[in-house]
Amino acid sequence: MAGQTDNKTEKLLAILKLQPVVPVLIVDDAKSAVGLARALVAGGLRAIEITMRTPAALDAVRAVADEVEGANVGAGTVLNARDFDAAVKAGSTFIVSPGSTPGVIDAAKASDIPTLPGAATASEVMTLREAGFGVMKFFPAEQAGGAAYLKALSSPLAGTLFCPTGGVSLKNAMDYLSLPNVVCVGGSWVAPKEMVSAGDWDGITKLAAEAAALRG
Incomplete structure (x- = not known):
């Protein structure tokens, strides 16, 4: 099967199970x-996703990978094979994409770094399962139907596990974490832009x- 081997799935789950919430970060300044x-x-959140949405993202991944003891830094919003390869070279320990394309799946297959591909519909989940992925990002979670849809x-x-991301907050995180098919959630509320700037x-x-104290 294409996609994720059992070994890479185990590596991904080991990272995602470090905590109930994976911070999803948009970093404008690599220095911060x-x-x-x-x-x-x-605070107990060791798995960290830095999204590839800004020019500073790769430098931020590289800095965290090199300088922050105990951190497992991943790259999010990976949209193509080029960004996948760049993120891996920068030191990402996992890759996250909002959806999936043949290019991203091929890059995942060729890499030793585990991938969390995105899905929002039953058909997308089935397609990723056929490609060998058993752990996925459910995105955009709230807009795609929320915890009731995922249930x-x-x-x-x-047998499919999810990390719901998109519209997840402290108020509704437990709605997801209480589900049997949710391994963790992704959220940006743990790093508000104003706090980062200050x-x-x-x-x-x-x-x-x-966030680390939340339990499913």
């Missing part, structure tokens, strides 16, 4: 990435600790 990542790790998938698509690392550590 190290302080931000250290604050998140101090409905748990029986016909048994360098309020203590405040972010408190938010991270609050």
Whole structure:
């Protein structure tokens, strides 16, 4: 089968199971990435997704991978094989995509780095399962039907695990984490833009600790 081997799936699950919430970060300044990542790790969130949405993203991944002890940094919003390869070279320990394309799946197959591909419909989940993926990002979670939709998938698509992302917050995180097919959630609320801009690392550590205490 194409896609993810059992070994890569185990590597991915080992990262995702470190915590109930994976911070999803948009980093505008690579210089702030190290302080931000250290604050998140101090709060108990060691798996960190830096999205490839800004020019600073690759430098941020590289800095966190090189300088932040205890962090498992991944690259998110990976849209093609070129970005996949660049993220891996920067030091990403996992790759996240909002959806899936043949190019991304081929890149995942050729790499030793595990991938969390995105799916929003039953057909997309089935397609990824046929490609060898058993763990997926459910995105955009709230807009695609929320926890009720994901619960409905748990029986016909048994054995598939999800990391819901998109519209997930402290208020609704447990709606997802209580589901049998959810391994963790992704969220940006643990690193508010204003706190990052102000360098309020203590405040972010408190938010991270609050998120880390959530349990499904």
